[in-house]
Amino acid sequence: MLPHAVSVAVECPEEPYDGNLQPGDVELRFRVRGPFDSDGVDVVIEIRSKWFESRAANRQDRVDGLCRAVAEATGLNDIGIYLSLPVAAWVQS
Incomplete structure (x- = not known):
């Protein structure tokens, strides 16, 4: 569900989402809460996607x-979502 939902959330005219995810389209990384993490939310989802004005x-x-x-x-009730849109370029072979 998460790769699809993230793809829907960031689709735009410059990078439309056709519903057919390919390797490298969405990367998921999970980590255990560490001793220095705060206990504010159940899950944090960080999204990095190329900046487009739209x-x-x-x-x-x-x-x-x-x-x-x-x-x-x-x-879950306590969810954090962080969307970062840096000016960037990407290529994948």
């Missing part, structure tokens, strides 16, 4: 919708 214009709506989708899918 994507950045409504970034708060994007994370709000993703947060609702994750809450519905997991039943």
Whole structure:
């Protein structure tokens, strides 16, 4: 559910989502809460996606919708979503 929901959250005219995820489209990394982490939320999802004006214009709506989708899918109440849109380039062979 998460790769699809993230893809929906960041789709834009410059990078449309066709529903057909390929290797490298979404990367998931999980880590255990460490001794220096705070106990504020059940899960934190950090998204890094290339900056496009159309994507950045409504970034708060994007994370709000993703947060609702994750809450519905997991039943968790304390979810943090961080969307970072750096100016970047990417290539994958």
